[in-house]
Amino acid sequence: MHDLPPHGAADNGSPLDDDFIQLLSESGERMPNAEFDPWVRDIGAAGLAALYDDLVVVRRLDTEATALQRQGELGLWPPMLGQEAAQIGSARALHPDDFVFTSYRENAVAYCRGVGLTDLVKVWRGNAQSGWDPASVGMAVPAIIIGAQTLHATGWALGAQFDGADSVAVTYFGDGATSEGDVNEAMVFAASFQVPVVFFCQNNQWAISEPVGLQARVHIAERAPGFGIPSLRVDGNDVLAVMAATRVALDRARSGGGPTFIEAVTYRMGPHTTADDPTRYRDPADLARWAERDPILRLRRLLDAEGLFTPEFEAATAAHADAAAAELRAGCIGLADPEPLSVFDNVYTTPQATLDRQRAGYAAYLASFESSDTRSSNEGASV
Structure with a gap:
């Protein structure tokens, strides 16, 4: 086990305070340190x-x-x-x-x-x-x-x-x-x-x-x-x-x-x-x-x-x-967009009733848009 050296005190927490371990100076010089x-x-x-x-x-x-x-x-x-x-x-x-x-x-x-x-x-x-x-x-x-x-x-x-x-x-x-x-x-x-x-x-x-x-x-x-x-x-x-x-x-x-x-x-x-x-x-x-x-x-x-x-x-x-x-x-x-209902995947390792209800509700919500699109298409065709 390595004994850690004592840690020095700070004066005011200045970000440019050099009270730390340093082996390489800002100018790129190796600084000898027998401890590290x-x-x-x-x-x-x-x-x-x-x-x-x-x-x-x-x-x-x-x-x-x-x-x-x-x-x-x-x-x-x-x-x-x-x-x-x-x-x-x-x-x-x-x-x-x-x-x-x-x-x-x-x-x-x-x-x-x-x-x-x-x-x-x-x-x-x-x-x-x-x-x-x-x-x-x-x-x-x-x-x-x-x-x-x-x-x-x-x-x-x-x-x-x-x-x-x-x-x-x-x-x-x-x-x-x-x-x-x-x-x-x-x-x-x-x-x-x-x-x-x-x-x-x-x-x-x-x-x-x-x-x-x-x-x-x-x-x-x-x-x-x-x-x-x-x-x-x-x-x-x-x-x-x-x-x-x-x-x-x-x-x-x-x-x-x-x-x-x-x-x-x-x-x-x-x-x-x-x-x-x-x-x-x-x-x-x-x-x-x-x-x-x-x-x-x-x-x-x-x-x-x-x-x-x-x-x-x-x-x-x-x-x-x-x-x-x-x-x-x-x-x-190149990432493919995920399937909307995949948001419910891998939330729990086993089936969970509340999550199942949420999935079903969201599936119905998404399906409502498809029904609306179908109605709009049919109405346009009849005109």
Whole structure:
């Protein structure tokens, strides 16, 4: 079991406060850290290149999905622009038999877990009630109710503990969710039973239009120790630091050490969803400061300094991203409209009388339109 280092205190919860674990500076320089370097020692040239490819591809998918929404092909989309390193660094640390419970923004995590690209947009196009089979990828479908997934993760982890499985539940949520009762109740339960769960908070500085400083007068990571859960605060735009912190937490859980809370300090570069206008509440200067901390630019600078960012590598990565975006677009537009009565499918595992009555009522309602169309056609023919 790994002993976690003590967590420092915050002064005012400033989003640009550097009181966190960092292995890669904004300029792309590797920063030695005796505590966390061993956890990413296996990430050599090929590993860095693969992480960069991940970051570029998921950003391209995100911008493509945003464009699809603007073009009327999706009803809504929750962008993750700027949060790619927090999601990729943590998701690439997971084992295949771990299980993930997320909110609605973790599309990069879903990509790493092997979720099909078209499955990412089914719900947002209104074609399905959920996007994929959770068991096949080790990841539950997104939770829209803020913070509810932390309870699901804690329950799953308790079951894994009872089964003696070497698996960990990881639950993702935002800074705003930490003020929800569900998240706090999940941490109480997880600490009480010392279950193997990692609470991964992406502090992107905004709960829709509310800045994090309004709800957290100290670092969010400082809340967890009050429940008896050790915490780590990491630079969420540093993919290596995120991976190291997540590996520490996973190792602790697998070793019987119980839950860990990770606060990944990042920034939401775009809107909360495509229905939001962040220019109404966000200072452009703040956005410009965070743009210098861009996770992709940072890793590119490291690759360039080490002679790994060649024209061939750049072209191959761009081609991969474009191909993924094209697959997402084609899959989205090619989705067939579901049959209206399919909305009642898979609600319960066994027949349920109330649902059957609702299905029959809706079927009669739909049939009334067909009767009306038939009457109109007959009347027109007789004339």
